[in-house]
Amino acid sequence: CAAVISPRQPNALFSVCAGLGHGRVSAGDAEANEFAENISMQDMDVRLSSTNFAVVHPAGDAEWRRRYCLGRELGAGQTAAVFEAFATAGDGAYAGFEGELKGVLSAAPGVSSGHQRRGSARGGRKVALKRFHATGTSMFHSELTALRAVGVHPHVLRLLESYQNVGDEDVLVLEYCDGGDLYELYARNNGVCMLEGFVIQLIRQLLSALQHLAARGVEHRDVKPENLLLYGVGAGLQTVPQLKLADFGWGLVAPPGTSRPPVPPDGVGSLWYAPPELNPPVPGVAVLTADSSPLGSADLWSVGVITYLLLIGHSPFNTALRISDPAAREAEVIRMAALGQVNQEARSWPRLSPSAQHFVMALVQPDASRRMSAGQALQHPWIRQDGFVDSMGRPGVGEPSVAYQEARRSRWCSLDGFQRLSWLAVARAVAEPELVEVLPLQGFVRHYGDGA
Numbered sequence: 001c002a003a004v005i006s007p008r009q010p011n012a013l014f015s016v017c018a019g020l021g022h023g024r025v026s027a028g029d030a031e032a033n034e035f036a037e038n039i040s041m042q043d044m045d046v047r048l049s050s051t052n053f054a055v056v057h058p059a060g061d062a063e064w065r066r067r068y069c070l071g072r073e074l075g076a077g078q079t080a081a082v083f084e085a086f087a088t089a090g091d092g093a094y095a096g097f098e099g100e101l102k103g104v105l106s107a108a109p110g111v112s113s114g115h116q117r118r119g120s121a122r123g124g125r126k127v128a129l130k131r132f133h134a135t136g137t138s139m140f141h142s143e144l145t146a147l148r149a150v151g152v153h154p155h156v157l158r159l160l161e162s163y164q165n166v167g168d169e170d171v172l173v174l175e176y177c178d179g180g181d182l183y184e185l186y187a188r189n190n191g192v193c194m195l196e197g198f199v200i201q202l203i204r205q206l207l208s209a210l211q212h213l214a215a216r217g218v219e220h221r222d223v224k225p226e227n228l229l230l231y232g233v234g235a236g237l238q239t240v241p242q243l244k245l246a247d248f249g250w251g252l253v254a255p256p257g258t259s260r261p262p263v264p265p266d267g268v269g270s271l272w273y274a275p276p277e278l279n280p281p282v283p284g285v286a287v288l289t290a291d292s293s294p295l296g297s298a299d300l301w302s303v304g305v306i307t308y309l310l311l312i313g314h315s316p317f318n319t320a321l322r323i324s325d326p327a328a329r330e331a332e333v334i335r336m337a338a339l340g341q342v343n344q345e346a347r348s349w350p351r352l353s354p355s356a357q358h359f360v361m362a363l364v365q366p367d368a369s370r371r372m373s374a375g376q377a378l379q380h381p382w383i384r385q386d387g388f389v390d391s392m393g394r395p396g397v398g399e400p401s402v403a404y405q406e407a408r409r410s411r412w413c414s415l416d417g418f419q420r421l422s423w424l425a426v427a428r429a430v431a432e433p434e435l436v437e438v439l440p441l442q443g444f445v446r447h448y449g450d451g452a
Contacts, residue, residue: 059165080132087124130172139249140170146251155209157246175431179230201240211374214296222250222269223302231433260291275301282338293368304363316342340366355382
């Protein structure tokens with residue numbers, strides 16, 4: 001690497017690797033680039049990977065307070081509190097990269113050079129820092145294990161670093177999403193039904209994340225609007241924000257061939273979004289147990305409930321709210337879920353398209369073996385419809401054609417090993433919410449990415 005980098009400045013190196021410097025390369029640069037290509041073609045085969053992106057610090061190995069300064073509290077729960085945090089000036093986690101990226105991308109045709117990253121005045125890279133109230137908790141170990149198994153996906157909140165038993169606390173450093181969560185977006189809509197095209201774009205992102213989880217042998221078990229973080233949020237509901245699945249405290253890693261632990265007596269996850277197999281049993285109602293249900297099926301039940309909530313404006317089990325006693329109300333929600341008693345008498349239900357109704361009912365299905373998988377749900381006619389534009393200005397379209405996916409693969413394969421390493425280095429260093437804030441990169445994606 002030193003031999004490749006030494007003849008040039010970082011900007012020039014990045015330009016060549018990004019394909020922006022053709023025709024403007026000196027003799028020394030050309031020689032170094034040829035050297036890089038020979039090494040990468042002969043000695044390494046760089047492939048796309050979604051694992052091993054996070055830095056896991058062993059117990060007592062590092063002190064997070066030297067690397068990050070805390071900002072405001074973003075939220076708190078029974079086991080942990082989440083804070084806005086900034087990398088300290090000496091850490092260099094972000095500041096240098098943005099300057100280099102701006103200089104390189106400003107040369108791209110049709111790309112404006114002016115931009116400013118929000119929050120940079122406070123210090124370096126902005127992150128979300130999750131501090132657990134006690135060390136060695138099962139929730140910390142479950143979340144860390146699940147996040148490491150999931151790796152990196154565009155719609156899963158990325159783990160950047162973890163600190164175990166440092167200063168008598170466990171800490172997770174996660175990417176920062178500045179658009180709040182899906183429940184806040186729902187609440188801002190004042191209970192008014194969201195348009196189907198808008199909801200399709202949100203649910204499609206969630207299904208993509210859950211399909212990846214299932215492929216990695218992970219079940220989230222607490223999918224709810226509060227755990228769906230947003231970024232790229234526009235002023236109104238005309239631009240669909242980007243979505244990230246977060247909070248894997250109830251997460252379960254169950255590779256094929258392994259047994260799953262029994263569900264605790266009080267159940268798993270959140271009452272209004274949990275499927276029957278994760279709830280306490282209902283006398284006289286037989287349901288599949290969690291360990292015999294298809295992996296990921298619990299999360300797909302939650303997708304159906306969330307879809308109903310966004311389209312109708314309230315929970316499919318909202319009739320239980322008529323019961324004033326909290327314990328009796330919870331028991332009624334559990335009973336309705338076990339029987340699949342979705343409120344189809346809601347005023348907005350008949351106004352939904354038949355395809356939307358079928359999608360919801362195919363997921364809010366008490367028999368876990370009859371629910372659609374994430375892959376099947378992505379192929380559902382309702383999900384494959386065209387929708388609004390997303391936060392990068394790209395039109396929301398259905399699943400890309402085979403020819404389009406092959407063309408993308410071909411473009412990737414046309415890069416040599418060193419170019420692939422360069423792009424993977426960017427992917428490793430910068431999370432999607434940060435890329436959205438870099439306006440020149442948005443222009444670069446629109447110009448060179450064919451909307452991909």
